[in-house]
Amino acid sequence: MRDYPYDSVMAERVLGQGYLYLLTAMAHRGEKLGLAPGKIVDIGVHTIILDTVAFFDLCDRFNGGQYLHHVPKVDFKNDGSVMRTAHLIPADGWEVDLSLWADAADYSPCHPGSDSH
Known part of the structure; x- marks a missing residue:
């Protein structure tokens, strides 16, 4: 979070909402x-995944030992994915x-239809 x-x-x-998204x-x-985190929550998500040792441990404990890959999507669109995610939490x-999820109008999944962030 040092860059913000x-x-x-x-x-x-x-960070808390980033963890809940993951x-x-x-x-x-x-x-x-x-699923999609929205721009603000995505800052927390990226902060978390950059600590690769801790993120790998999180994946090991909560994702059946499988790494949750990061596959960014460049184009943003208003598809409702952020608010669907916010309601699923x-x-x-x-x-x-x-x-922190209010920026839903112009964000989309990082990689739609996959098991990655």
């Missing part, structure tokens, strides 16, 4: 839901911070 001007409270919120994506592996028993 977040105070410790905002950094914790962004855990949700892992819990729904193989369902081809086209509490359905899985986690607390979503909807204000």
